[in-house]
Amino acid sequence: MVRKDQVSRAATPGHVHGGGMVTAREGGSDMSSAQLYDTIGATYTVTRRTEPRIAARIWAALGDARTVLNVGAGAGSYEPPGRDVTAVEPSAVMRAQRPAGAAPCVAAAAESLPFEDQSFDAAMAFSTVHHWQDPIAGLREMRRVARRVVVFTFDASDTGWRRRFWLTRDYLPEVADLLVGRPSLTEQARAIGARMEPVLIPWDCADGFFEAYWRRPEAYLDDHVRRGVSVWARVGPETEQRTVRSLRDDLASGRWAERNRDLVALDAAELGLRLLVT
Numbered sequence: 001m002v003r004k005d006q007v008s009r010a011a012t013p014g015h016v017h018g019g020g021m022v023t024a025r026e027g028g029s030d031m032s033s034a035q036l037y038d039t040i041g042a043t044y045t046v047t048r049r050t051e052p053r054i055a056a057r058i059w060a061a062l063g064d065a066r067t068v069l070n071v072g073a074g075a076g077s078y079e080p081p082g083r084d085v086t087a088v089e090p091s092a093v094m095r096a097q098r099p100a101g102a103a104p105c106v107a108a109a110a111e112s113l114p115f116e117d118q119s120f121d122a123a124m125a126f127s128t129v130h131h132w133q134d135p136i137a138g139l140r141e142m143r144r145v146a147r148r149v150v151v152f153t154f155d156a157s158d159t160g161w162r163r164r165f166w167l168t169r170d171y172l173p174e175v176a177d178l179l180v181g182r183p184s185l186t187e188q189a190r191a192i193g194a195r196m197e198p199v200l201i202p203w204d205c206a207d208g209f210f211e212a213y214w215r216r217p218e219a220y221l222d223d224h225v226r227r228g229v230s231v232w233a234r235v236g237p238e239t240e241q242r243t244v245r246s247l248r249d250d251l252a253s254g255r256w257a258e259r260n261r262d263l264v265a266l267d268a269a270e271l272g273l274r275l276l277v278t
């Protein structure tokens with residue numbers, strides 16, 4: 001168990017890239033969820049950064065919380081300024097990309113947060129729940145250690161993200177296989193008593209997450225863009241290359257433009273991204 005004051009004390013200059021680092025259960029079973037990002041995360045910050053319009057939504061949802069726990073924090077893109085933030089991140093490769101001066105970071109996993117009950121005013125998680133081995137356990141842990149929970153995630157149901165987004169609908173149906181056995185968004189919300197709020201993606205979204213380039217399809221042909229998104233590693237190189245070839249052909253022939261004519265006029269798209277807020 002790491003007390004919050006121990007985390008703050010660990011945040012001394014010279015520790016891992018600006019954030020103090022306290023190791024909790026290093027080498028234990030909870031650390032296995034770090035493996036994917038220890039493998040694919042080295043270039044994360046090339047394309048992944050704060051999208052200010054989405055950050056504003058999260059920071060508003062945090063309300064007047066003074067102490068904030070950021071779970072699955074990565075390099076800390078959405079950590080709110082002006083509050084007392086503590087980060088949790090299991091991957092050493094991701095922790096090493098936290099900028100100088102970032103909030104102190106504990107090496108732990110969501111499913112077993114090393115904090116006492118109600119240690120924080122709020123706990124937040126951005127684009128990470130789909131990586132957790134047990135999302136419901138992780139969400140309940142957030143609820144246990146904080147009075148308010150704010151989670152940015154997606155609705156993977158048939159009416160949500162997969163069918164709405166041309167990339168998964170027309171080129172990468174294999175994404176469905178990645179979601180088998182995962183709890184639905186409704187189950188996740190119910191586990192913590194959260195309400196759901198849609199988050200539209202601006203056409204020029206600054207954070208290069210999977211859906212970010214919905215109106216800039218050429219971006220998916222760029223290796224750097226794909227390396228910042230775990231989906232590509234998880235579907236494997238053959239599927240990735242097939243998708244890139246098909247998309248390139250359709251962009252060249254005008255087929256993509258023909259199919260997605262309605263998108264060009266939109267400034268923001270509803271692709272199933274959601275905030276869960278308690």
Ligand SMILES: C[S@@+](CC[C@H](N)C(=O)[O-])C[C@H]1O[C@@H](n2cnc3c(N)ncnc32)[C@H](O)[C@@H]1O
Nearest residue numbers: 033037072073074091094109110126128131132
């Ligand atoms: C897509 S990145 C998001 C990072 C950061 N929240 C951001 O918005 O840039 C997903 C992060 O979840 C972390 N992660 C994976 N399994 C986890 C777990 N069980 N508990 C907490 N974080 C986990 C990964 O190591 C990775 O840093």
